[in-house]
Each structure stands twice: as C-alpha cells, then as structure tokens.
Amino acid sequence: MSKIKARKGAPYARILGVGGYRPVRVVPNEVILETIDSSDEWIRSRSGIETRHWANDEETVAAMSVEASGKAIADAGISAEQIGAVVVSTVSHFSQTPAIATEIADRLGTAKAAAFDISAGCAGFGYGLTLAKGMVVEGSAEYVLVIGVERLSDLTDLEDRATAFLFGDGAGAVVVGPSEEPHIGPTVWGSEGDKSATIKQTVPWDVFHTHARLRTDGEALAGELSELPLDSKGELKFPAITQEGQAVFRWAVFEMAKIAKEALEASGLTADDLDVFIPHQANERIIDSMVKTLKLPEHVTVARDVRTTGNTSAASIPLAMERLLATGEAKSGDTALVIGFGAGLVYAATVVTLP
Numbered sequence: 568m569s570k571i572k573a574r575k576g577a578p579y580a581r582i583l584g585v586g587g588y589r590p591v592r593v594v595p596n597e598v599i600l601e602t603i604d605s606s607d608e609w610i611r612s613r614s615g616i617e618t619r620h621w622a623n624d625e626e627t628v629a630a631m632s633v634e635a636s637g638k639a640i641a642d643a644g645i646s647a648e649q650i651g652a653v654v655v656s657t658v659s660h661f662s663q664t665p666a667i668a669t670e671i672a673d674r675l676g677t678a679k680a681a682a683f684d685i686s687a688g689c690a691g692f693g694y695g696l697t698l699a700k701g702m703v704v705e706g707s708a709e710y711v712l713v714i715g716v717e718r719l720s721d722l723t724d725l726e727d728r729a730t731a732f733l734f735g736d737g738a739g740a741v742v743v744g745p746s747e748e749p750h751i752g753p754t755v756w757g758s759e760g761d762k763s764a765t766i767k768q769t770v771p772w773d774v775f776h777t778h779a780r781l782r783t784d785g786e787a788l789a790g791e792l793s794e795l796p797l798d799s800k801g802e803l804k805f806p807a808i809t810q811e812g813q814a815v816f817r818w819a820v821f822e823m824a825k826i827a828k829e830a831l832e833a834s835g836l837t838a839d840d841l842d843v844f845i846p847h848q849a850n851e852r853i854i855d856s857m858v859k860t861l862k863l864p865e866h867v868t869v870a871r872d873v874r875t876t877g878n879t880s881a882a883s884i885p886l887a888m889e890r891l892l893a894t895g896e897a898k899s900g901d902t903a904l905v906i907g908f909g910a911g912l913v914y915a916a917t918v919v920t921l922p
C-alpha cells in the first residue's frame with residue numbers, strides 16, 4: 568500500500584483569458600522581394616500571406632510575452648500573484664539556460680510561480696495547454712499561464728526562397744484555470760521523429776565552435792568548412808529554419824486532418840457542433856484543405872490570421888484566437904477546434920471553449 572497522499576485540484580479546467588502582442592513593424596511582401604526572386608502574387612497565392620510583423624530590438628521574447636500575458640491575465644479577471652505556473656513555448660529564445668519563463672514570471676509579478684520553457688515547434692501551444700490542464704486538475708497550480716512566443720525573424724534566412732516570406736514574430740498567451748465542467752477536451756498529440764529532417768535549423772548552435780576550429784585547422788579541413796552556411800564574404804550565416812516545403816505541406820494536409828478529426832471524436836463532438844476552427848497558421852492553402860477534408864459546415868468561423876501575421880509557430884494559435892475574439896468573428900463560449908503541427912514533426916489537437 569502506498570503511503571503517499573495525492574492532491575486533487577479542480578474537477579476540470581478551462582481557458583479563462585487570452586492576450587496577444589504583435590510587433591509594431593508591419594512587413595509587406597515587397598520587403599521580402601528585396602532579397603528573393605519572387606512576386607507578391609506568388610507569395611499570396613501559394614501561402615496566403617500579405618504582411619507579417621517583425622520585432623525591433625526592444626520587442627524581445629520576454630518583452631512580447633509580458634505584454635501578451637498582461638492582457639491575458641486582465642482578460643481572465645485574476646491578478647498575477649494568483650498564477651501558479653508559467654509555461655513558455657518557444658524555439659527562439661537564444662539562451663540555453665536559464666529558461667525565459669522565470670524572467671517573465673518575475674516581470675509579471677507572480678508570487679514565485681513555477682516557470683519553465685518547452686520546445687515543441689508549432690505544436691507548442693497545444694503542448695503547453697495540455698500540461699496546464701493537467702496541473703489545474705492535479706492541483707499543482709490553480710491558474711497556469713501558457714505563452715507561445717517567437718521572434719522567427721531572427722531565424723529566417725532572407726535569401727532562402729522557400730522560407731523567407733513565411734515567418735513572423737509575436738506572442739500569444741492564455742490563462743488556464745479551474746472549471747466545474749469540461750471546457751478543454753482530450754488532447755490528441757504525438758510525434759513523428761522519422762520526419763525530423765523536414766523542418767530543422769540549418770546548423771546547430773555549436774556550429775560557431777566548429778567554424779572557429781576549422782578556421783584554425785587550415786587546409787586539411789577546408790572541405791568541411793565549405794559545407795557550413797557561409798555568406799559571400801566567407802562569414803558564417805546565423806542558423807535559420809529550413810524546410811522541405813512540399814513534404815511538410817503534404818504531411819500537414821493529409822495527416823493533420825485525421826488528427827483534427829480524432830480530437831473532435833475524443834471530445835464526443837462532430838463538425839456540426841463547432842463554432843470556430845483555429846488551425847496553426849502556416850499556410851492558407853493548408854487551412855483550406857483541412858476545412859474541406861473535415862467537411863466543416865458554413866457556420867464555422869475559420870481563423871485566417873496567417874494573412875497578416877505569417878507563421879509565428881508557437882504563438883500562432885493564441886494570436887489567432889485573440890484576434891477572432893477582438894474582431895467579434897468569434898465570441899466567448901464558442902466551441903473551437905485547435906490544432907498545431909510542425910517541427911519534430913509534432914502535433915497536438917483539442918477542442919476548447921473560447922474564453
């Protein structure tokens with residue numbers, strides 16, 4: 568017999584508030600065309616993207632997170648001291664340690680909330696939401712702040728035709744707290760590591776170390792040096808996100824619609840029960856294809872934030888959610904299917920009630 572006493576939290580959890588932050592600078596396709604051979608027409612028709620936001624020096628990962636979180640906390644009608652845990656999903660915080668979540672928890676004025684980062688690419692928001700629900704129901708935190716934040720402009724190779732136009736910056740946050748009824752359905756999630764090479768960093772961070780070593784090692788290693796991403800002056804390019812666009816596109820279109828369907832079924836719902844669909848904002852053609860495969864009825868509002876926000880990875884779902892509510896396209900209490908998918912490859916889908 569175990570002598571360990573268990574703890575019980577709330578019967579269920581729900582999203583109580585949402586907030587977003589988009590950087591001040593709006594970047595139209597014309598700016599992207601300065602560095603790649605493309606056209607506004609091509610970018611719009613192949614991806615749906617018209618503009619994206621790029622952060623300035625002051626709009627750091629922490630600063631954008633604090634802005635978005637402040638709005639989410641106010642929207643939830645609680646105070647920062649009531650937050651028991653801060654979960655930050657990001658791939659663009661460039662210090663390995665400490666986690667950026669601790670700085671954010673402190674700047675928000677939480678009362679020593681537990682704080683940590685997760686790395687789950689464009690599924691990061693769904694992963695964080697799933698952890699938050701578990702914490703609220705288990706009782707390790709009454710309120711959990713889940714933040715998705717990215718400065719993908721730092722990780723974009725502006726000379727890469729396949730990705731230069733895709734990415735944007737921003738932060739989205741939600742507060743998850745106790746509920747008497749289930750307002751966050753079962754998560755359907757997973758990973759397909761056999762496809763990990765389809766979206767990746769051009770080179771790992773320690774490439775700078777390798778570069779320095781190869782440079783001092785002379786001619787014998789000149790071959791190896793030439794395999795590193797160098798610019799025209801022989802300087803090392805900063806690591807960037809690269810992808811096999813078509814392979815990722817096919818995977819998203821064929822496999823992710825099935826996952827979305829499974830999440831609906833796990834919640835005991837059908838497409839008719841939905842009010843809103845918020846897929847990861849990667850490409851509007853992927854969104855259109857999922858809408859068709861899922862046979863979503865006309866009355867379902869579909870998030871198309873990608874047009875003016877681009878792909879902001881972990882931030883894309885909470886940013887899209889915030890905008891739908893702010894514009895009145897969706898309303899509090901609506902039933903929404905959310906699905907994130909991306910680098911890993913990883914995915915997470917669930918049905919939620921909007922705050």
Ligand SMILES: CC(C)(COP(=O)(O)OP(=O)(O)OC[C@H]1O[C@@H](n2cnc3c(N)ncnc32)[C@H](O)[C@@H]1OP(=O)(O)O)[C@@H](O)C(=O)NCCC(=O)NCCS
Binds near residue numbers: 610813849908
């Ligand atoms: C990136 C993406 C928009 C490219 O669209 P695509 O239709 O697959 O484009 P392809 O790479 O097949 O290229 C088609 C043609 O356009 C050309 N092309 C590629 N990039 C171009 C650009 N930026 N501008 C103009 N033409 C371009 C190619 O050279 C090719 O020409 P060809 O037919 O003469 O050979 C698309 O693959 C995509 O969205 N993939 C998934 C991205 C994603 O969601 N990633 C993140 C997941 S989290």
